[in-house]
Amino acid sequence: MCALPLLLIAVAVPQANVVFVTWDGVRREDFLEADRLPRFWKTLSAGSLILGGRSGPGMEVADRRMLSLPAYQSIFVGAVTDCSSNGCGRVREETFPERLLRELALPRSSVAVFASWSHLADAVEHVTGTLTVDAGPHGFWPWNDTRRDAETVERALRYLREQRPRFLYLALGEADDQAHSGDLERYRATLLDYDRWLEALVRSLASLGEYGELTTVIVTTDHGRDAGAGWTRHSSGDAHAGSIWLIALGPGVKPGNAMLPATHLHLRPTIEALFGLCPAHATIGEIAAPACGDRGAVPVSQ
Numbered sequence: 001m002c003a004l005p006l007l008l009i010a011v012a013v014p015q016a017n018v019v020f021v022t023w024d025g026v027r028r029e030d031f032l033e034a035d036r037l038p039r040f041w042k043t044l045s046a047g048s049l050i051l052g053g054r055s056g057p058g059m060e061v062a063d064r065r066m067l068s069l070p071a072y073q074s075i076f077v078g079a080v081t082d083c084s085s086n087g088c089g090r091v092r093e094e095t096f097p098e099r100l101l102r103e104l105a106l107p108r109s110s111v112a113v114f115a116s117w118s119h120l121a122d123a124v125e126h127v128t129g130t131l132t133v134d135a136g137p138h139g140f141w142p143w144n145d146t147r148r149d150a151e152t153v154e155r156a157l158r159y160l161r162e163q164r165p166r167f168l169y170l171a172l173g174e175a176d177d178q179a180h181s182g183d184l185e186r187y188r189a190t191l192l193d194y195d196r197w198l199e200a201l202v203r204s205l206a207s208l209g210e211y212g213e214l215t216t217v218i219v220t221t222d223h224g225r226d227a228g229a230g231w232t233r234h235s236s237g238d239a240h241a242g243s244i245w246l247i248a249l250g251p252g253v254k255p256g257n258a259m260l261p262a263t264h265l266h267l268r269p270t271i272e273a274l275f276g277l278c279p280a281h282a283t284i285g286e287i288a289a290p291a292c293g294d295r296g297a298v299p300v301s302q
């Protein structure tokens with residue numbers, strides 16, 4: 001067995017699949033509260049790798065603007081981009097889902113994105129139509145660029161069962177919308193929904209035989225929220241919003257606390273390594289496995 005020197009994930013998995021989930025604007029202090037995410041903390045946490053947990057290393061937003069689209073673009077590119085607002089437009093470089101499709105020669109249906117917020121389409125692919133993207137147009141009142149998370153989840157889980165994609169991204173956004181509205185009750189109710197849907201996702205995978213057994217789930221957020229009374233906002237002036245969290249579970253994941261802290265920029269190389277690809281950005285030294293060479297597959301655990 002050959003363990004890769006990765007921060008988050010212990011080994012690459014042959015025929016890996018990844019379901020990546022984001023819960024927009026969910027604070028670390030809420031993530032840590034057992035009664036906000038009861039199913040996760042009661043049944044799933046023991047088998048999960050956790051960053052930003054009650055102990056152990058933390059997880060940080062890499063793009064210090066603490067805004068959604070810049071953060072999402074940094075996740076999918078693996079580097080901070082020149083995107084400075086939610087209206088910055090489409091990402092300019094190839095993203096890791098685009099790379100997975102190209103280098104693994106996957107059909108378009110095998111790399112899919114389901115997002116409640118329509119602007120997510122500007123983060124996941126630099127060439128429109130490369131991936132299967134279901135991200136709008138939406139009109140969930142009073143926001144005109146989003147839809148109900150329940151509908152996004154239903155579509156994504158149906159797609160998972162019917163198409164069994166190698167990579168699926170599920171982006172949920174109502175928590176951030178409710179927080180911006182200052183509605184703490186609805187924000188917390190949304191977290192309970194997220195908790196329930198995470199359990200439903202894990203159950204769905206458990207019912208899908210070998211496909212489910214080979215699927216790693218990673219969940220994080222794009223940013224936290226400002227401290228105290230500023231909780232309805234997230235801004236570059238408040239470092240509190242930069243302290244976030246991450247959950248990973250499934251094959252290739254070593255449960256417990258991560259060994260070292262990480263940022264959004266660790267996601268791309270980690271997911272690439274899970275698929276046996278050398279990280280696109282070698283600047284993250286801990287993740288660039290020496291066995292990669294110039295380009296080629298990293299060693300895979302048998």
Ligand SMILES: [Zn+2]
Pocket residue numbers: 025068176177180234
């Ligand atoms: Zn927001």
